[in-house]
Amino acid sequence: MSAERVHATTHEVNVAAPAGVVYGLISDAVQWPLFFPPNVHVERLEFDGASERLRMWATANGQVKSWTSRRVLDPARRRIEFRQELPASPVQSMGGTWIVEPLDANRSKLTLLHDFTVAGDAADDVAWVERATDTNSRAELDNLSRLAERWSQLDDLVLSFEDSVRVNGPAELVYDFLYRVADWPQLVPHVSRLELTEDQPGVQVMAMDTVTADGSTHTTESVRVCFPHAGRIVYKQTATPLLMAAHTGEWSVVPDETGVTVTSQHSVVLRPENIESVLGPDADVQTARRYVREALGRNSGATLALAKKHAESAVRVL
Structure with a gap:
């Protein structure tokens, strides 16, 4: 039985906006297609106030991919953990965490962690997922930063x-x-x-x-x-x-x-x-x-x- 290697990535950005504003933007996943360039559509399938199940469509390396994710929201700690239930090929597993940390009253740090495996750990497939994760994460953080910094105008x-x-x-x-x-x-x-x-x-x-x-x-x-x-x-x-x-x-x-x-x-x-x-x-x-x-x-x-x-x-x- 093969054991696929777990690959991990970290992306972060400092945002000139309060931590609560930043958390509010990442917590409302249904609005992500409006706020995040790669996201095409998000359907909320379940929500109990603390966790939610989402069907998501997004572009990745020029292709449209779809998957189902489970998210656990922790507004007190300003953290959101996510795990894909039905990943899109070539991903075998994908999960991670959004972390918002206040730097002061009007500045915050946003960190996005990913971990993933690819079936068979094929080098080309791993490189494809790494490229898509890096491109999309950078686009998401850059656009979210611009939006959050205009929070009073939103x-x-x-x-x-x-x-x-x-x-x-x-x-x-x-x-x-x-x-x-x-x-x-x-x-x-x-x-x-x-x-x-x-x-x-x-x-x-x-x-x-x-x-x-x-x-x-x-x-x-x-x-x-x-x-x-x-x-x-x-x-x-x-x-x-x-x-x-x-x-x-x-x-x-x-x-x-x-x-x-x-x-x-x-x-x-x-x-x-x-x-x-x-x-x-x-x-x-x-x-x-x-x-x-x-x-x-x-x-x-x-x-x-x-x-x-x-x-x-x-x-x-x-």
Whole structure:
């Protein structure tokens, strides 16, 4: 019987923010796709106040990986221990600890520990996991540090909103329209180009050119995770326009006894350093909030209207 070697890594950063702020950001894993660049989507499966079970999707070395983790939260000590229950290949086991230590009232130290094994301890696989762990950990700590240091502004920099439409048609046709995103350049006027790969069923990686109201074109890249039985498609933009540091969203299709409610939800973190260059010298955070709300709402509203038309105009043979 082989005994795989346990590999360990340590990453740390000093943050110009109170320890409680830093702990609050790492404890809310459902929000990680908005705060951490590698994370695409997190579903909380169980939570009893002290421990939680999570299903997570994230990018690793350019690939989308998914796993299930158990986390134990200790807010008094500002520690979170985690252990993957169902790791993604080539990982055989993975766990670790988040540790937040106050340096003074307004500064803290954040340490992220990992330990992992790889089946057979193959050198190439170990190197792949080490590279992914290092790249993702650095990206997570760097972005969390920037967010935490703006903690007094976070309420203004983060915005979430949704738009809904009622559809008198089959939920399956609505979902099909939203799922078949590769066809959007022919169906959705503001989408001029879209490249799609779906190497794993229901996990779509796409690059899209969107025409804005002023006629300019924005190129974005996204990962979408599709849940057909639940009528949901969640996504994370991995390359965003200049005004947005992060953008996540969800399409949901909910049938009831009188029809279908289709909702487009967006969550955004603004990039304040780019506001003036994009919107002009008189623009501020509130200007950017209004601009992003209107721009994203306009595009998603148009897509909702097209999904509604697609479902309601379908020919039915009785």
